[in-house]
Amino acid sequence: MTDRQARQPRLPQLPRLRHSSRPPGLAGLAVAAGTAAVVHAAPALTSLPALRIRLFPALSGLGDPARVALTFDDGPDPNVTPRFVETLARYRVRATFFLIGSMLAREPTLGGDLTAAGHEVAVHGWTHRNLLFRGPAATYRDLARTRDLVGAVTGRTPRFFRPPYGVLSSASLVAAHRLRLTPVLWTAWGRDWSRTATVDSVLGNLTTGLTGGGTVLLHDSDCASAPGSWRASLAALPYLLDECARRGWSVGPLGEHDAPAGPAVGT
Numbered sequence: 001m002t003d004r005q006a007r008q009p010r011l012p013q014l015p016r017l018r019h020s021s022r023p024p025g026l027a028g029l030a031v032a033a034g035t036a037a038v039v040h041a042a043p044a045l046t047s048l049p050a051l052r053i054r055l056f057p058a059l060s061g062l063g064d065p066a067r068v069a070l071t072f073d074d075g076p077d078p079n080v081t082p083r084f085v086e087t088l089a090r091y092r093v094r095a096t097f098f099l100i101g102s103m104l105a106r107e108p109t110l111g112g113d114l115t116a117a118g119h120e121v122a123v124h125g126w127t128h129r130n131l132l133f134r135g136p137a138a139t140y141r142d143l144a145r146t147r148d149l150v151g152a153v154t155g156r157t158p159r160f161f162r163p164p165y166g167v168l169s170s171a172s173l174v175a176a177h178r179l180r181l182t183p184v185l186w187t188a189w190g191r192d193w194s195r196t197a198t199v200d201s202v203l204g205n206l207t208t209g210l211t212g213g214g215t216v217l218l219h220d221s222d223c224a225s226a227p228g229s230w231r232a233s234l235a236a237l238p239y240l241l242d243e244c245a246r247r248g249w250s251v252g253p254l255g256e257h258d259a260p261a262g263p264a265v266g267t
């Protein structure tokens with residue numbers, strides 16, 4: 001740990017858990033321990049999905065059990081993102097897109113297209129770099145720059161942040177807190193970044209770990225994945241939406257995941 005890290009301000013609050021039986025949140029653990037050393041346990045904890053979901057359900061995106069939050073990372077890609085938007089429109093489902101700032105800067109109209117279609121836009125980072133290896137100032141600039149661009153091209157203030165690779169550094173937690181961004185990871189993923197990903201493998205990975213209230217992670221770009229791997233995700237998407245409908249879950253963006261029950265967002 002560097003001196004700079006040791007002088008970091010107290011850990012910001014992570015999303016509050018919703019149930020009274022909740023275990024201590026990451027912030028609570030840090031306060032109890034009274035040391036920044038616990039803060040550095042964050043990357044290790046957040047990279048272990050099963051443990052993370054149990055200890056930090058809200059950080060993992062666990063919400064209303066009647067719903068599933070659908071999220072996409074790594075876009076916008078001009079050749080890929082519109083295909084996902086088209087499929088979602090066919091199913092009348094809205095989702096949350098965690099955007100990479102440098103990609104949005106090259107294709108800013110894609111941001112507007114997403115919000116015009118009713119989707120939620122959120123912050124993934126300016127580039128797809130592991131924030132564990134970046135200092136506090138660089139991390140803050142990365143998130144702030146992305147948040148500002150997303151806001152400028154869409155007219156919407158992003159509410160959520162998901163770090164590249166799901167690795168939450170202490171600096172990224174502090175930066176997110178200062179920028180009023182809520183960190184959210186996921187409860188189920190398709191492992192769709194792999195060169196060997198297929199429709200069946202993506203669906204199998206997703207549905208194995210998926211429960212009502214969960215948050216699904218897929219990718220609408222291969223900028224950090226095997227070339228063309230998004231095709232398996234795109235092909236799996238209708239089957240995933242059908243399966244959610246079969247299980248009685250409405251699918252929607254993270255921003256509505258904790259909302260009181262209301263009209264269904266989609267199928």
Ligand SMILES: [Zn+2]
Pocket residue numbers: 073074124128163164165224
């Ligand atoms: Zn990513």
